[in-house]
Amino acid sequence: MSAAKLRKKQREGARVNFVVPPPAIFGYCVSISERRFALCLMMRRNAATTKMRVIIMDGMKLTASCLGSPLFIARVTLLVAAGWIMQPAVAQLAPPPAVMVDDPIPHRTEGAGPFKRLILRGAYMIDGSGAPARGPIDLVVEGDRIKEIKLVGAPGRIEANLRPEKGDHEIDMSGYYIMPGFINTHVHTFSLNHLQKTPTDYILKLWLINGITSVRDLGQTFHQPDWLLDIKRRSERNEIAAPRIDVYPFFANTPHPFSTVEQAKARIRDFKKQGVDGVKFLGTPTNLTVAGIEEARRVGLRTTIHNDQLQVSEGNIVFLAEHGLQGMEHWYGLPESMFEDRSIQHYSNNYIYDDEQDRFGEAGTLWAQAAPPGSKKWEEVMDALLKRQFIITPTFVPYLASRDLWRVIRAPWQDEYTLPALWDYWRPNPLNHGSFWFDWTTEREMAWRENYRIWMQFINEYKNRGGLVTAGDDAGFLYNLPGFGFTQELELLREAGFTPLEVIRAATQSGARALGHDDQVGVLKLGMKADIIAVRGNPLANLKLLYPTGTIRFNPQTQHTERVGGIDYIIKDGIVYDGQQLRDEVKAMVAKQKAERHIGPGVMPVAQQ
Numbered sequence: 001m002s003a004a005k006l007r008k009k010q011r012e013g014a015r016v017n018f019v020v021p022p023p024a025i026f027g028y029c030v031s032i033s034e035r036r037f038a039l040c041l042m043m044r045r046n047a048a049t050t051k052m053r054v055i056i057m058d059g060m061k062l063t064a065s066c067l068g069s070p071l072f073i074a075r076v077t078l079l080v081a082a083g084w085i086m087q088p089a090v091a092q093l094a095p096p097p098a099v100m101v102d103d104p105i106p107h108r109t110e111g112a113g114p115f116k117r118l119i120l121r122g123a124y125m126i127d128g129s130g131a132p133a134r135g136p137i138d139l140v141v142e143g144d145r146i147k148e149i150k151l152v153g154a155p156g157r158i159e160a161n162l163r164p165e166k167g168d169h170e171i172d173m174s175g176y177y178i179m180p181g182f183i184n185t186h187v188h189t190f191s192l193n194h195l196q197k198t199p200t201d202y203i204l205k206l207w208l209i210n211g212i213t214s215v216r217d218l219g220q221t222f223h224q225p226d227w228l229l230d231i232k233r234r235s236e237r238n239e240i241a242a243p244r245i246d247v248y249p250f251f252a253n254t255p256h257p258f259s260t261v262e263q264a265k266a267r268i269r270d271f272k273k274q275g276v277d278g279v280k281f282l283g284t285p286t287n288l289t290v291a292g293i294e295e296a297r298r299v300g301l302r303t304t305i306h307n308d309q310l311q312v313s314e315g316n317i318v319f320l321a322e323h324g325l326q327g328m329e330h331w332y333g334l335p336e337s338m339f340e341d342r343s344i345q346h347y348s349n350n351y352i353y354d355d356e357q358d359r360f361g362e363a364g365t366l367w368a369q370a371a372p373p374g375s376k377k378w379e380e381v382m383d384a385l386l387k388r389q390f391i392i393t394p395t396f397v398p399y400l401a402s403r404d405l406w407r408v409i410r411a412p413w414q415d416e417y418t419l420p421a422l423w424d425y426w427r428p429n430p431l432n433h434g435s436f437w438f439d440w441t442t443e444r445e446m447a448w449r450e451n452y453r454i455w456m457q458f459i460n461e462y463k464n465r466g467g468l469v470t471a472g473d474d475a476g477f478l479y480n481l482p483g484f485g486f487t488q489e490l491e492l493l494r495e496a497g498f499t500p501l502e503v504i505r506a507a508t509q510s511g512a513r514a515l516g517h518d519d520q521v522g523v524l525k526l527g528m529k530a531d532i533i534a535v536r537g538n539p540l541a542n543l544k545l546l547y548p549t550g551t552i553r554f555n556p557q558t559q560h561t562e563r564v565g566g567i568d569y570i571i572k573d574g575i576v577y578d579g580q581q582l583r584d585e586v587k588a589m590v591a592k593q594k595a596e597r598h599i600g601p602g603v604m605p606v607a608q609q
């Protein structure tokens, strides 16, 4: 492969892989872009042991001086030459490679800027800190940073002499509310190689159109962290239209299963070396989880857990928090920490965990099994977590279909924004995670409503007493569409008792704090990154304005009902994206796949045809 071709492939976001069969010596991949040179050497002894070495020179131009190191030149020459020599011979020996679908993320064509001096003129501002809306404001961005925030009058009255001097790009924001870009603290970045078979580009853009400029990815079962770290870096360089990405791989997702405390610790150190931001625990024996948590703390990696039912009887949330765990996802482990008249969740006798209708159906009775709100036990658990400044990402939204199946299936965005491939995955299927609607009944939904009521009370009280609660949608399963799930999550936090300002704070400043990025993003103030979203109308009065599908409003002048809302501007690193353009792109992806499958536009069939 020629160097030019190699560079082209890299621009398209593809890795160049030469995988060789056992007992061959190695394959390698080279990755070159304008500001990065990476060489990855794979040594394969047999099918079970593949070793990988990666050399990455990041964030610098490939200059004569960095190429000038004789050692580096020698290493690169040797490896590349060896790879080239090996490749033809290897190709003849090679069995058909594992089927990996190419899923390139296109080079960014959307967005304008960053600008020398961008001015958002005359907006109302919700800064994300909990402060009330202010305005009219002129907000000045220089490059990727907020340079000035200037009050330029009073509502309905702008004083021209107060306005900052002209910029090289200006946007009239009268009638708009601006906020920090949202931070979605629980996502999974899917690709065509995941079971849902959605292009990564589709997922990234679903996030952006919902105003999400930062995400925390909590694990991949298909890819190892290097895949997502690569996307993260391309997003950092704004080569692709994507939010910022924090990478928290699954602790147990490794080709080399581990069983000892020493191996668990080594796994954490390996993550640290790879450059991840944190670790998500799920499904490992409690002694290994504790070892992992302690080691992560030692090496400086953040931690969170999905405290699943297979492990929780050995270590609930309070126990793990006492061992240094920083945060939790969902809610599993919380009611279990508050059991008084039992030590294990009550399961029906024929319950099988791997029958997901059993799992999710009976989970819907779990809060009712715990000590009631306000009881001594309830207070003790709340206090223990508050004392440790424990972070909770409740992810209310994935369970929404459990209490309201039809409402979720027929949500307005499912028609134009949901790929048919997702419907394939979501329709009831015992083998697909979260597709457990085998015979979902009113009785199940009633149990779930009660479950939500107590759960929401806990979360709202936790927030009221100073606890950090963030917004995350954990979408991709259970008819929960990425990005749209996040906007629904905001409405669910509102339902839990958060005021609209508390909802926005959970989605911005609290998320930034949970990720440890609150000195960069999450609040609109001087010196922060220019991650800003703008919506016409007041989202505090109606969160529904934030949906890309907007909401409906009757217009007395025309006597017609109109669609209003949708985030019009999404700014990340000072680059201004046109919300409408991104929405059209996502809709076009969906329309294309529907056309390919000869499915008409509009509502998708719920059952197999």
Ligand SMILES: [Zn+2]
Pocket (backbone or CB within 6 Å): 186, 187, 188, 218, 474
């Ligand atoms: Zn998840």
